[in-house]
Amino acid sequence: MVLFSLDDPFGIRKAVVPLFWMESNGDLQGLGTAFVIDPWGGLTTADHVIADARLRGIMQHDRSGDFRINLPSDTGLVALHGYGVVFGTVGLPPAALRLVSRIWSPALPGSDPIAALQGRPDYQAIDLAFLTTQTPSLSAVRNLRLRSNPPQPKPGDVVVAIGYPRIETFKGSQDEARTTISEGMKAAYGRVVQLHPHGRDRSNPTPVFEIEANWPSGMSGGPVFNSEGEVIGLVSRSIAPETEDGLGTAWATWLQAFPELPDWAPTLDRNNSDWRRGWAVVRKLPWHLAGVFGSEERAREVAECAGADYVVSAGAWRLGSDDFVEVC
Incomplete structure (x- = not known):
């Protein structure tokens, strides 16, 4: 269950996209992976992938405790849409980099005793974030089937994750990013070993399913598919194996564990993936x-x-x- 390069005859690169922080001079810093949830600029990723970007935006407060962030319009978080395997020396098409204008990370009440003593709100983001970008061309995106209803994953199920494992290490110009992106999309199988509907522990309350797999950190935020080709989760955390030929442990944010998912992502259809x-x-x-x-x-x-x-x-x-x- 090791990483392997994923050929792309079905345009999966239009659905699974790398995320970057773009500086004012146009240089890019790789962050992680996201995937398209609708054709109108909606993306989903893991919250920890964009947590630093959240701090650079303007927060809108509400009673729910959720993190709702408006980002700057000239520089910031960008998703690379519709960029397939290319050859030659052509750089990144400017229209492919789409600025993220909004971030929404649902949150759960925290358990910080100091916050309670001080009478201040304490919320912890779920490792799930919804992003809104400028609407891309329909030809530049492909939507994935999302499973929000049962059947749920169970121990023994084989799943596969897709993402950009080397993207975190990239920092450079847009031209330099081209090779990293065109060669960097990978996939890796895993086997579900346990479900954690209430999170791994008090400090990690996000509902997850645990997988025996080798999923490097750059794949964080990428989709996890079941045997029907439906997205049932996204890569959250992982621990590398102790030996070179061993298997590590990974956790995937478990989408079906959130009954609120259709409300959080209202473009999803409850009954048809x-x-x-x-x-x-x-x-x-x-x-x-x-x-x-x-x-x-x-x-x-x-x-x-x-x-x-x-x-x-x-x-x-x-x-x-x-x-x-x-x-x-």
Whole structure:
């Protein structure tokens, strides 16, 4: 169950993307891995991957204790969308680097006695974060199927994680990043050994499933797939094996353990892993789907240009198809 290079005939690089911190001069510092959850700029990663970026943004406080962060518009956290295996000397396409404008990390009440004595809020982020980027071109993204309902993983199940294990060590120009990215996406199998629905311990309350696997830290935030090709978790933490030919221990944030997941990521469809919820511009007779969008505002702008026969409807869309079902 070692790392192996992943050939990309199905465009998986459009779904599993590297995250960087971009300096004002355009240089990049590798952070970890994220994956696309909808075609409108929604990404998911592990909170610890972007924890430092959270500190550089402007926090919006609410009673939930969740971390809601607005990031600067000129420099900061970026995701690299739609960059496949390339050859030659072409650099990174400028449009491929999409700035992250918002971070949302759900939180649980903490257990710090000092905070209680001082009467101040104490919350600990779950190792799960939702990112919003500038909307990429539809041709630059691919959405993954997410399993938010049972069946859940069980001991003995074989899973596979995908990510960029060397990305954390990268620091340099965008041109220098090209080789790291084009050669750096890896996959590794693992076997589920235990479920921790209430977290590993008090200091690690995130629900996880434990895996016997070798998953290097740069893969943190990358998707973990079941045997049906559905995302059931994301890489959270890992401990390297004691011997070169041994197996380490890894933990994956367990998506199905969060009943709030459809509320945290409202574009997900509760019942269908390859559908997403959005706002469609449709003509009902004869049927024509002009497009599906992540916001009602954007859909209404498109409808105004589409013609009087087109209306805006909220519903569920089968990704990559003309299938759309209205939802009240």
